[in-house]
Amino acid sequence: MQTKVDSPTAQLPQTVEARNPGMELDMDWVMGAQANTSAIERRCATLPGRRSVKKDYQAAWLLRAITLIDLTTLSGDDTEARVRRLCAKARQPVRADLLDRLGVSGLTTGAVCVYHEMVPAAVAALQGSGIPVAAVSTGFPAGLSPFHLRVAEIGESVKAGAEEIDIVISRRHVLEGNWQTLYDEMREFRAACGEAHVKAILATGELGTLRNVARASLVCMMAGADFIKTSTGKETVNATLPVSLVMIRAIRDYHDRTGYRIGYKPAGGISKAKDxxxxxxxxxxxxxxxxxxxxxxxxxASSLLGDIERQLEHHVSGAYSAGWRHAAG
Incomplete structure (x- = not known):
């Protein structure tokens, strides 16, 4: 049995698309952004029941999902050995015998995401793979360290070899409606990243309203973000479908007006293949x-890959397997 699926290698946005240069802050556009919460929730409620794929099509979609994972470890007890195991998993995310049965080769995850301290170990472990290292930065997860230290942290991660920087915005700027201050902050972060591409983490569970999510998304894109990301994974509420719909439509609006495509990253709480x-x-x-x-x-994600592997084994063998059959290294 052969399952046809493209297996694109990990790539950075600026290697494929013209990089978003940002634009002047357009306050009319920002303040005009609204969010009809009840309509958004109704739209999202229809998705799980209406959109399901089965058999070979489901396997193909799950294989594509693997190529889109930022395989992540952001724990206080991280060690270089753990990071090396994670990088080995990024290089070979699915057991070779399953990939052979599915007729797929060359599959990797999209990136490996770690704290700054673990960047050198990750870079060394991924050398020659084409898989970029993403570093969380700017006082992750709260973003409340002194501003000059947050900017310096970006520079240190880039110097250590990180090709992607996941920055956290100052939530207070959104909650207080200080859009110019948020814009200026994001511009500084973008400049500090240099050639490394920047994902702006909005921490949407702490922004209060979907309207704030829409406005913060636009401001970060105007300031030059390459990606906008829902969450740090450390908040009480992380990625949700309503938040995702708001951010995705902000991306669509930005592309329609400027011609630049911005990436999207939901993070936190996505642990099941069906999700x-x-x-x-x-x-x-x-x-x-x-x-x-x-x-x-x-x-x-950190645990999503394991559940996808279990679903792929079920597709191939007809039986679900234990988690230990799909170890992280």
Missing amino acids: ALVYLSLLKEELGDRWLRPDLFRFG
């Missing part, structure tokens, strides 16, 4: 197939 399929169907319906590639979409 990944729902997010992919939402993205396909709202933005189209072009966004279903690693240069424009990523899942921030």
